[in-house]
Amino acid sequence: MANFITEKSVEQYLYDLLPRRDAVLTEMEDRAKREHIPIIKPVVGRFLELLVQISGARRIFEMGSAIGYSTIWLARAAGPRGEVHYTDIDPERIRLAKEYIRRAGVARRVRMHEGDAAKSLAATKGTFDMIFCDADKTGYPAALKLAVPKLKRGGLLITDNVLWGGEVAAKTSDPDGLAIQKFNRQLYSTKVLYPVILPLRDGVAICRKR
Numbered sequence: 001m002a003n004f005i006t007e008k009s010v011e012q013y014l015y016d017l018l019p020r021r022d023a024v025l026t027e028m029e030d031r032a033k034r035e036h037i038p039i040i041k042p043v044v045g046r047f048l049e050l051l052v053q054i055s056g057a058r059r060i061f062e063m064g065s066a067i068g069y070s071t072i073w074l075a076r077a078a079g080p081r082g083e084v085h086y087t088d089i090d091p092e093r094i095r096l097a098k099e100y101i102r103r104a105g106v107a108r109r110v111r112m113h114e115g116d117a118a119k120s121l122a123a124t125k126g127t128f129d130m131i132f133c134d135a136d137k138t139g140y141p142a143a144l145k146l147a148v149p150k151l152k153r154g155g156l157l158i159t160d161n162v163l164w165g166g167e168v169a170a171k172t173s174d175p176d177g178l179a180i181q182k183f184n185r186q187l188y189s190t191k192v193l194y195p196v197i198l199p200l201r202d203g204v205a206i207c208r209k210r
Contacts, residue, residue: 005163005199018042024104028069037093039066040134040160044201045073048132048158051206052077055156057129061085063117063143064135068097068110074132075106082109085124087117087135118146127152133159137176140183148192151209157193159183163203 006014021029021042032039040048048070052060058078065071065086075084086101088094094114101107113120117135131147133140140159147157162168162184167177184205187195193207 005166005201005203011201014043015041018046024100025069025072028067028072028100031096032067032069037066039069040073041201044160044204045070047200047204048073049077051156051158052130055130057156059083059126059128060130060132061121061124061128061150062087063121063131063133063147064088065097066090067093068101070132070134071097071101071110072104072106074130075101075109076104078109080109083111084109085111085113085120085128087113087115087120089115089117118143121146121150124150128155130156130158133157134161137161137164138179140179141186144183144186148190148209153209155209157205157207157209159205159207161202162197162205163199165202168203 052074058081060074060078062071062085065088068086071084071086075082078084086097101110118139127150129152131151133143133147135143151157162180164177164180167174168181168184172178187193187205187207192210194210195205195207197203197205
């Protein structure tokens with residue numbers, strides 16, 4: 001899915017402005033494009049990094065991490081005292097992630113979880129400064145119910161792909177689109193969260209827990 005929300009020329013302009021990433025991130029971007037691995041794009045990675053820096057988040061949980069691209073952005077931003085929890089169900093992606101995370105120099109900051117992201121979050125003790133949701137889209141509504149109690153007061157819930165290529169604005173029968181529509185309604189109907197959705201790449205929701 002191309003997932004262009006802004007005009008393609010504007011999207012390309014934004015990417016052309018970005019500083020070049022280091023060798024590890026660049027290699028991961030190339031692999032993801034070549035092998036059709038779903039990862040966040042660098043413009044979103046940079047945004048995540050900024051949110052971690054602004055909020056001072058140190059304990060972070062990722063729901064869906066693939067080959068660890070977003071993990072590295074988050075772990076670098078969290079600093080040497082950071083603790084980022086990686087999750088994925090694919091053994092090969094986990095193997096690749098471990099290697100990339102090691103090469104990026106942040107292995108000591110990352111806790112690896114193999115299996116369902118929601119189950120991993122439920123089984124992990126304590127609360128988190130930030131939870132980043134980028135797992136199975138049909139599971140977004142259930143993930144929201146699980147994530148909110150695991151988020152500390154004042155913590156951030158960040159969710160990718162909440163505009164789903166613009167499909168959320170149309171009548172759809174796509175299970176992913178329907179689930180994301182439901183998720184977005186839930187975000188704005190709960191009094192526990194203060195949400196904002198930005199049309200960045202494929203839509204990013206930022207929520208602060210009251």
